[in-house]
Amino acid sequence: MQLTSPIGVFDSGYGGLTVLREIVKKLPQYDYLYLGDNARAPYGPRSFDTVYQYTLECVQWFFSQGCELVVLACNTASAKALRTIQQKDLPRIDPSKRVLGVIRPTTEIIGNYSQTQEVGILGTSGTVQSGSYPIEIEKFFPDLKVYQEACPMWVPLVENNEYDKPGADYFIRQHIDQLMGQSGQIDTVLLACTHYPLLIDKIRKTLPPGTQIVSQGNIVADSLADYLQRHPGMERKISRGAGRVFYTTDSTADFDNHAAVFFGEPVHSLHLDLSKG
Structure with a gap:
């Protein structure tokens, strides 16, 4: 399924699916693109610089897929990377795009x-x-x-x-x-x-x-709904096909097996090799 301008939802692994599940319940009309960077998970023990570099790489991939808005559904990425991406990278990459976190x-x-x-x-x-x-x-x-x-x-x-x-x-x-x-x-x-x-x-x-x-699932879902209501220009950019596409940087079979537990329904993922840009 090709999504034109989905909401990007990112996590180092599977956990962000608990957030995406609540977002989809609250806002089912939009398209969603999920990426789990399972090949490099967990992010928790990694340094600030490493988490920042990994997160920025994934955010840039979301942008390349047409996402205008990306949610970091990962506390570690939100804690270690979000502020730098918002303040340093977005003005350089595209000031019209937005990256939000869970904290x-x-x-x-x-x-x-x-x-x-x-x-x-x-x-x-x-x-x-x-x-x-x-x-x-x-x-x-x-x-x-x-x-x-x-x-x-x-x-x-x-x-x-x-x-x-x-x-x-x-x-x-x-x-x-x-x-x-x-x-x-x-x-x-x-x-x-x-x-x-x-x-x-x-x-x-x-x-x-x-x-x-x-x-945090319900809290982030409510906050996203409020954000879109307050930013109608951004809301209009998001495509409305109720589509959901899932990517993982590791084994799709392993991802699908675990993801169903987090997301609450079967998931069929695609593999992403970030080294190929």
Whole structure:
């Protein structure tokens, strides 16, 4: 299927499909082009410069496919690459195009969920080390106390289909105990990685009863809908064929097998070799 001007949705792997799933539910009329850079995943442990270079390469590919708007449905890419791409690269490549992330929409509303004004962030090492969430949250909720915990094993658990196995329990409890050990007043926990919704049942069982769990799919979908309403010029550029095309930089068979779990329906992907430009 050839899409003329789809919305691009990018992730280092499969996790962004949990965001795309909610976006499609909210805005089914548009065309969507998804790319998972599975061959170079995970992005979480990689340096800022490497994540930036990989993300920029993928964003430029989206632009070459006719995308006017690209959503980085990846917390690590949003944390380590988005600002530089927006400020340095877009003015040079094409000032009319837009690249959006998942951190800003989440930080704009996360404080509304907490009664104690203390929230916990569970994310990849890269997202936590970037400090992006505390920095952005302070702009909207300066009195909110933010505690973070990096969970480097969680993405590999999900991507290796171990997320619902008993072996995952140890790693989930380990990091939740470390997060909640920072403060007994944390009443809201943000899953700051798009892979983590697949672990939500185990996370819920491990957290203290009554703790709110916030995942990002609905938040990003609502934010995108609001963005398009406020930017009718951009909205008019997006093609409306309700098409969905999926690409991976790794094995299409592996991608399709995993992606169905994240996206909630069968996926048939195409292979992309970025080395060929």
